[in-house]
Amino acid sequence: MDREQVAEQIFQAVAQAAPHIRSGLLHRREYVGEENPSSERQMEADVWANELLKEKITNIEGVGELASEEEEEVIQCGEGLSISMDPLDGSSNIPTNNLIGTIIGIYDKELPTEGENIFEAFYVVYGPLISVMRTEGDQLNEYVLEEKSGDRVEPHLASEDIRIPEPYVYGFGGNRNWTEDFRKFHDEISEEMKLRYGGAMVGDVNQVLHQGGLFAYPARKDAPEGKLRLLFEASPIAYIFKVAGGASTDTEQSILEKEAESLHERTPLYLGNKKLIEKAEKELN
The missing domain is CATH 3.30.540.10 (Fructose-1,6-Bisphosphatase, subunit A, domain 1)
Structure with a gap:
């Protein structure tokens, strides 16, 4: 087979x-x-x-x-x-x-x-x-x-053949413990797009794939390694975004290039339009 x-x-x-x-x-x-x-x-x-x-x-x-x-x-x-x-x-x-x-x-x-x-x-x-x-x-x-x-x-x-459209919405998680750099990044993004965040990654990324924009669950003060699991959540969804013409990052490299050292490893995660991923890497790396 x-x-x-x-x-x-x-x-x-x-x-x-x-x-x-x-x-x-x-x-x-x-x-x-x-x-x-x-x-x-x-x-x-x-x-x-x-x-x-x-x-x-x-x-x-x-x-x-x-x-x-x-x-x-x-x-x-x-x-x-x-x-x-x-x-x-x-x-x-x-x-x-x-x-x-x-x-x-x-x-x-x-x-x-x-x-x-x-x-x-x-x-x-x-x-x-x-x-x-x-x-x-x-x-x-x-x-x-x-x-x-x-x-x-x-x-x-x-x-069929869904392509991520021009940016319209954003959804960012973990706001109680954001770093100052990420909070500034959020303030810039929030002036350009509408907030859509429901607390389940699949729902939030589904909004971004249909409407364009950016999903992020960043490194936090209390969790510099991030919250989402690389193998179970981040990598499969990053692959989906790639096929749809989008991109992914942890602010240093594509999620798809990130070496998995353990089964339940966590990662910061950004998913969205390519130009927004480039902006995240430029401002947050």
């Missing part, structure tokens, strides 16, 4: 699971009293979605290993592609019924590795509709999932 076929099976597996994940949140909105490997509080939904997607993905022929934000170590499951997964991005939004998502990266190399080794990436947004932003070759395509009878899910191509 070639890697395109494996990637298609992964996409279909996650697409079929997505409505079950959204409906399953109803009775899984509490914290379980434990932390994930990144020392973040786990919700019942985090644990459940991780187990559901893990079972589906590791049983696909051509998947060699799976790394999840909710798992300490890489799960070996055969020979083939390496998969990174954030089962429920933004799960702290669940109690207030705000946006959450799922992020998948498909790599040609064993994990941890650089984002340059991503072959395909996609993310799911659980909103009024369930949508998927998926790279396919040199295109970024958006699908909307329709539930059919018999638990069947049909992906409909909603937008």
